[in-house]
Amino acid sequence: xxxxxxxxxxxxxxxxxxxxxxxxxxxxxxxxxxxxxxxxxxxxxxxxxxxxxxxxxxxxxxxxxxxxxxxxxxxxxxxxxxxxxxxxxxxxxxxxxxxxxxxxxxxxxxxxxxxxxxxxxxxxxxxxxxxxxxxxxxxxxxxxxxxxxxxxxxxxxxxxxxxxxxxxxxxxxxxxxxxxxxxxxxxxxxxxxxxxxxxxxxxxxxxxxxxxxxxxxxxxxxxxxxxxxxxxxxxxxxxxxxxxxxxxxxxxxxxxxxxxxxxxxxxxxxxxxxxxxxxxxxxxxxxxxxxxxxxxxxxxxxxxxxxxxxxxxxxxxxxxxxxxxxxxxxxxxxxxxxxxxxxxxxxxxxxxxxxxxxxxxxxxxxxxxxxxxxxxxxxxxxxxxxxxxxxxxxxxxxxxx
Numbered sequence: 001x002x003x004x005x006x007x008x009x010x011x012x013x014x015x016x017x018x019x020x021x022x023x024x025x026x027x028x029x030x031x032x033x034x035x036x037x038x039x040x041x042x043x044x045x046x047x048x049x050x051x052x053x054x055x056x057x058x059x060x061x062x063x064x065x066x067x068x069x070x071x072x073x074x075x076x077x078x079x080x081x082x083x084x085x086x087x088x089x090x091x092x093x094x095x096x097x098x099x100x101x102x103x104x105x106x107x108x109x110x111x112x113x114x115x116x117x118x119x120x121x122x123x124x125x126x127x128x129x130x131x132x133x134x135x136x137x138x139x140x141x142x143x144x145x146x147x148x149x150x151x152x153x154x155x156x157x158x159x160x161x162x163x164x165x166x167x168x169x170x171x172x173x174x175x176x177x178x179x180x181x182x183x184x185x186x187x188x189x190x191x192x193x194x195x196x197x198x199x200x201x202x203x204x205x206x207x208x209x210x211x212x213x214x215x216x217x218x219x220x221x222x223x224x225x226x227x228x229x230x231x232x233x234x235x236x237x238x239x240x241x242x243x244x245x246x247x248x249x250x251x252x253x254x255x256x257x258x259x260x261x262x263x264x265x266x267x268x269x270x271x272x273x274x275x276x277x278x279x280x281x282x283x284x285x286x287x288x289x290x291x292x293x294x295x296x297x298x299x300x301x302x303x304x305x306x307x308x309x310x311x312x313x314x315x316x317x318x319x320x321x322x323x324x325x326x327x328x329x330x331x332x333x334x335x336x337x338x339x340x341x342x343x344x345x346x347x348x349x350x351x352x353x354x355x356x357x358x359x360x361x362x363x364x365x366x367x368x369x370x371x372x373x374x375x376x377x378x379x380x381x382x383x384x385x386x387x388x389x390x391x392x393x394x395x396x397x398x399x400x401x
Contacts, residue, residue: 003313009074015057016081016093023053024085024092028363031088040217041170041210050092051125061123063095063258064104073316076261080309083265086370087219090262094125098167101255102129102178105195109239109247114197118176127175130168132198132225133248137162141383143248144189148181148227150196152234157183157196159204159230165377170210170221175200179227180248183241193244197236204230214369250324252378256331257319260312260338263374264305266367267345271301273362274349281352288352297348308334308341329391332384339374340381346371 005013027046034044054060061067062078070078082089090096099122106119121127138145148161161181168174176199183194198205208224210217239247275298278289288294312334318327346368350357357364375381 001314001317003073003310003317005074005077009070009077012059012062012070012074013077013081016059016078019054019057019059019092020081020084020089023050024089027088028085035219041172041219041221043171043173043219047088047091050088051094054093059093060125061094061103063100064107066107067123071316071320072257073313073320076257076312076316079258079261080265080268083262084269086262086266086367094123095258097255097258098131099129100258101251102131102176104255105131105178105238105247105251108250109243111235113235114238118197121175128168128171128173128220130166130174130177131251132163132166132177132179134165135162136164136224141380143180143193143245146180146182146193148179150179150181150183150194152183153231155234156231157234157236159196159198159227159232161227162225163227164224165211165222166225167222168220169207169223169225170217171219174220177205177225178238180244183244187242190245191242193248194241195238195244195247196232197238198227198230198232202230202232204228213373216366216369256335256378257312257316259374259378260308260315260334263338263342263371264309264312266371267301267305267308267342270342270346270349270364270367271298271305273364274298274301274345274352277349277352294352297352301345301348304341304344308338311337329388332379332387335378335384336375336381336388339371342371342374343368 027050030046031044034046035042062070062075065071068075079095082093082095103119103122106115106122110119118129122129133143133146134140135146135148138147140146148159148163151158159179159181163179166177169177176197178195179198180193180195182192185192204227206226206228208226210221210223213222278294278298279287281288311330315327315330315334318330324331346364350364350368353362353364356362359365
């Protein structure tokens with residue numbers, strides 16, 4: 001098990017850090033000011049400038065081995081760096097959710113026509129996309145529960161149902177939705193679901209509202225949708241009827257590596273801010289860094305971050321060596337561990353900053369909100385703990401002869 005990055009990956013990380021220091025971090029206040037003036041879901045022009053620069057630097061579509069030539073382990077290091085600025089950096093290098101997962105899905109299952117119409121512009125960063133699975137009326141952590149119906153009518157599918165927390169939809173560049181629903185409720189549980197491609201402007205597709213996270217309205221949004229007899233051609237089907245659950249499982253494995261490493265990047269930035277604050281803030285006659293309790297917060301944070309990073313690296317290595325099926329428990333484990341560490345470290349940083357930490361003067365309040373959200377998206381902690389427990393129960397103790 002070797003976590004040493006190749007020369008190419010080390011060069012990519014160095015280039016990514018240079019991009020972050022010189023362009024991405026300075027762009028954060030510019031981005032925020034534009035949204036304050038033009039609305040939460042406007043598209044700040046600075047992003048297109050960042051994307052153009054990222055392409056010139058060779059920092060583009062790094063998430064996919066086919067396009068960037070990086071392994072999951074190597075990309076994990078880049079994803080962590082992007083997590084230092086989780087709103088701007090991932091999109092700047094065209095490695096933002098949910099587009100990465102959707103591009104991976106289209107790469108695996110799209111027809112040549114579907115690839116030309118949707119995958120190519122996504123890879124080029126000209127459009128954005130959404131993945132519509134979660135529903136308001138059922139426990140969508142169990143995808144077999146979904147109730148949206150996809151019924152064939154001649155050469156069309158008719159889609160009826162409700163979705164919510166569909167990321168990306170509030171951004172009008174989001175032009176294509178991958179929608180999961182039931183095509184045949186009479187089949188075996190994991191063969192009832194299918195996925196179809198639904199363009200944004202399809203009649204009957206209603207964007208009901210944009211849902212905030214802890215009061216924050218993200219630029220790309222997380223929306224509630226309703227499908228009122230939405231009709232799309234049968235050629236918009238992904239893979240075959242009944243393949244929806246299989247596609248969902250294939251889509252989510254690598255993406256959890258991305259989420260975990262970005263969470264670690266957020267934790268690293270929170271720790272860096274905590275250390276800087278402790279060095280420069282004086283209380284009770286001496287810098288905070290001289291207080292034993294503050295040193296404990298810093299030390300505990302460093303230990304937890306490094307532990308989580310190694311856990312994610314091992315998981316990425318397992319996926320590279322054996323595929324997602326060979327890292328089932330580990331993928332679920334990092335999905336629990338990394339956001340939990342991020343929440344804990346960010347919370348400690350807020351404690352050191354005091355009232356400033358819960359304001360918008362630092363990124364900590366938003367970081368904390370998003371880190372907590374990560375414990376729900378792509379499956380809540382409880383579901384992933386169940387997966388880890390089930391895999392553990394299959395293990396044979398070395399004490400057994």
